[in-house]
Amino acid sequence: MHGTGCAARARHATIPDDARVVVFDCDGVLIDSWDSIISIYNCILADLGFAPLKQEIQRTCFIGSWRDGFALAMDGANVERAMERLRSFDYSRVSGLIHVMPGIDDLLARLAASGRKLAVNTNGASEQRQILARVDLLKHFDIVVTADDVTHPKPNPSGALSILAAFEAEPDDALFIGDSSNDQKAADNAGIPFWAYNNPRLCADEHITDFALVEVPPLV
Structure with missing residues (x-):
């Protein structure tokens, strides 16, 4: 059970x-990608003759x-065709809709300078690496685990566990920062x-809303 319950608090937080x-x-933590993700869905759905995503x-x-x-959008039909379209999708079509979250670049630099290992665990496809490179964030990370790299994506823990294994770390040696119930689970x-991050509905050990307020102590 997480220590601070479900209420968000606007305050400084310190990395253990x-x-x-x-x-x-x-998505939603490193980058603001809502508009781009919805646009990609709708482009591919339209190409295959389906209506846009329902709100x-x-x-x-x-x-x-x-x-x-x-x-979910196709009621199970044509999923493989949609995934083929996704693999060949030109992400430059939506690059203007992707924005780096305020303060995250500086926080990542401070974490790396402290000697910590940094990882991404995303339900995005393998193209997520290209997106992170395009916004100049990929350079900060030692490993990126996408939904294409695991049999079961989040909320299954396989991605997070593979990251721990890569660094020969125990769960208590790590910290997971996310914004969704899938991340929490x-x-x-x-x-x-x-x-x-930016989701007071989640139960978490800390709630943060501003990466600039996250303090990075020396690693012990």
Whole structure:
């Protein structure tokens, strides 16, 4: 059970001094990609003759894997065709809709300078690496685990556990920062302490709303 309950608090937060691995979700945490993700869904759905995403399923599609999102939008039909279109999608079409979250570049630089290992655990496809490179964030990360790299994406903990294994770390050696219930459940299922970003509805050890207010102590 997380220590601070479910209420968001606008205050400084300090990275645990024994957290040597920090895992980030991508969409909604590292980058503001809502408009781009919804646009990609709608472009591919239109190409295949389907209607745009219904508003009531947009959030579920955004936080889930692409495969699960297309299955939901198409009621299970034509998912493989949609995934083929996704693999060949020209991300430059939506690059103007992707924005780096305020303060994250500086926080990542401070974390790396402290000697911590940095990782991404995302339900996005393997192209997420290209997106992070395009916005100049990929350089900060030691490993990026996408939905294409695991059999079961978040909330399954396999991605987070593979990150721990890569660094020969225990769950208590790490910290997971995310903004969705899938992130919270993945962290919980892996036994990793969890911080919630910009989502007061989640139960977390810390709630943060401003990366500039996150302090990075020396690693012990």
